Amino acid sequence: MNHRELFFRHLAQTSAEPLAWEIRKAEGAYLWDAAGNAYLDLIGGISVCHVGHRHPxxxxxxxxxxxxxxxxxxxxxxxxxxxxxxxxxxxxxxxxxxxxxxxxxxxxxxxxxxxxxxxxxxxxxxxxxxxxxxxxxxxxxxxxxxxxxxxxxxxxxxxxxxxxxxxxxxxxxxxxxxxxxxxxxxxxxxxxxxxxxxxxxxxxxxxxxxxxxxxxxxxxxxxxxxxxxxxxxxxxxxxxxxxxxxxxxxxxxxxxxxxxxxxxxxxxxxxxxxxxxxxxxxxxxxxxxxxxxxxxxxxEQLCEQVYEKEKLFRQLLEHLPCREIRSRGLMIAIEFDSFEMNKQIIHRCWKKGVFMDWYLFAPHCMRIAPPLIITEQQIQQACTVIDESVHEVLKHQKSS
CATH class of the missing domain: 3.40.640.10 (Type I PLP-dependent aspartate aminotransferase-like (Major domain))
Known part of the structure; x- marks a missing residue:
């Protein structure tokens, strides 16, 4: 029996559709699954991994x-x-x-x-x-x-x-x-x-x-x-x-x-x-x-770098077709028209190797709360994927 089967058989479930990814490694701002796929982590264990995963x-x-x-x-x-x-x-x-x-x-x-x-x-x-x-x-x-x-x-x-x-x-x-x-x-x-x-x-x-x-x-x-x-x-x-x-x-x-x-x-x-x-x-x-x-x-003065990183996120995302972008430091919410739209965008981001999710009381808002060690290059990578995913979902909606 593989780990996925054991997960559903022996671990108490808290939702009908858990992600059920098998994570094999985490380092810095990245996660790797059992198939070797890398994911840029934009949620850091829900604001846990401020200095990244497994800092030396x-x-x-x-x-x-x-x-x-x-x-x-x-x-x-x-x-x-x-x-x-x-x-x-x-x-x-x-x-x-x-x-x-x-x-x-x-x-x-x-x-x-x-x-x-x-x-x-x-x-x-x-x-x-x-x-x-x-x-x-x-x-x-x-x-x-x-x-x-x-x-x-x-x-x-x-x-x-x-x-x-x-x-x-x-x-x-x-x-x-x-x-x-x-x-x-x-x-x-x-x-x-x-x-x-x-x-x-x-x-x-x-x-x-x-x-x-x-x-x-x-x-x-x-x-x-x-x-x-x-x-x-x-x-x-x-x-x-x-x-x-x-x-x-x-x-x-x-x-x-x-x-x-x-x-x-x-x-x-x-x-x-x-x-x-x-x-x-x-x-x-x-x-x-x-x-x-x-x-x-x-x-490493990570706090002192937060506002500049927030500014870069906002600059790269400001042209997104969304309702609003709210932020205070590296706690960012991108508000879309509905949870369904947000979910579709997030799923596309996952497939492109960027990991984020939504907020509990605001499921129509994308959660971005990366490790504070995230680099400018990684921010640019993440924002490119988000931009592509948003436009792909909008294009799909117009054609359907």
Whole structure:
């Protein structure tokens, strides 16, 4: 029995039509399938592989740590140098109030931890979130997720969750002394790259401060330079009370984190003790890989190259017959008339060796979120394929 047959027989399926490509190798900005076909990767594992696949520094760090120890004890009991060193590196590049890190296994688990922390610290029952926001698929994170299509099959979900329109002033009027936290993506990804107004973000933060409500920013997708600064919140002149990270945090291995001040974090240490606990969160191998990837990001100044690469993408794609191109750094959405049209274009791109997909809440929008190491030549290659594919689909539509 071949791997494809085993895939469908023994791996739980989450869609009726999975891609079912057998990937044999990944390196830099490319993937190779079992037939030896190469694909330029424009999604990087959904914003995971910022420094590319299997960066030498990351692989060296994994090998070095694997030679020392793997799992030894549940999170927070023993001093494990990869956790300590990575937490120090992260907080060195964050505002002073964000100086304690709780590592988890994923971004969704980090969201769960942030929700618990906000309720525990404030003693309040209500959480505010936003339509078309994505925070993960676990039960608590799903309660926040901003699209009823994805929530409706799993009710009842958490009570006390209130949803508002992103970038709309209504939420500001409703924040009160019963609101534990307001949680939002600094830039909405799955909605198709929706960037809030700076004035709205600042007014939201000000109202949170006024009422003692915690501002929780989810930068699972937009952190680590994706939008042109190390942290997207830097672009809006606000500082979150709790920052949520994931995806690129692990350098290609599973890792998430929520980060806050010591004062806020200490509320998890008593009444009850072990207020949040995880077995594998902050796994030493994942922390070693993540730290190495972040060092590459900083030392190779990849963040500083993002805006120029975004500019090149836009220049090469600006003449596309599409509804709109939205971008903030290397998070780009190309909006077409329908999901069916977008899907046809994407399938043609796949056949031509360029790998991308669509956004969860905006399936009519093409997702482009490549590794930050992508070169100008690779951007030109990708845009040529996209342009050809769009015009081929339009030509086919006119002739049919």
């Amino acid at each position: 520094r990351v692989m060296q760090a994994i090998a070095a740590q694997a030679d020392q120890y793997l799992h030894v004890m549940v999170y927070g009991e023993l001093i494990q140098s990869p956790q300590v060193q990575y937490a120090e590196l992260l907080t060195r590049h964050l505002p002073a109030s964000l100086h304690q890190v709780y590592f988890t296994n994923s971004g969704a688990e980090a969201v769960e931890g942030a929700m618990k922390l906000a309720k525990r610290y404030t003693g309040r029952p209500h959480i505010f979130c936003f339509h078309q926001s994505y925070h993960g698929s676990t039960q608590g994170a799903l309660s926040l997720l901003g699209d009823e299509y994805w929530r409706q099959a799993y009710r009842p979900l958490l009570p006390g969750v209130y949803r508002f329109i992103y970038n709309d002033d209504e939420v500001i009027d409703h924040i009160n002394h019963q609101t534990a936290c307001v949680i939002l993506e600094t830039i909405q990804a799955e909605a198709g790259v929706v960037v809030p107004d700076k004035s709205w973000m600042q007014a939201l933060a000000a109202r949170c401060r006024q009422t003692g409500t915690l501002l929780v920013l989810d930068e699972v997708q937009c952190g680590f330079g994706r939008n042109g600064t190390l942290w997207a919140f830097e672009q809006f002149g606000v500082i979150p009370d709790i920052l949520v990270l994931g995806k690129a945090l692990g350098g290609g291995l599973p890792l998430g984190a929520f980060i806050a001040s010591r004062e806020i974090m200490q509320s998890l240490t008593h009444d009850p003790v072990l207020g949040h606990i995880t077995t594998f969160g902050g796994h030493p191998l994942c922390c070693a890989a993540g730290k190495a990837a972040m060092e590459v990001l900083l030392e």
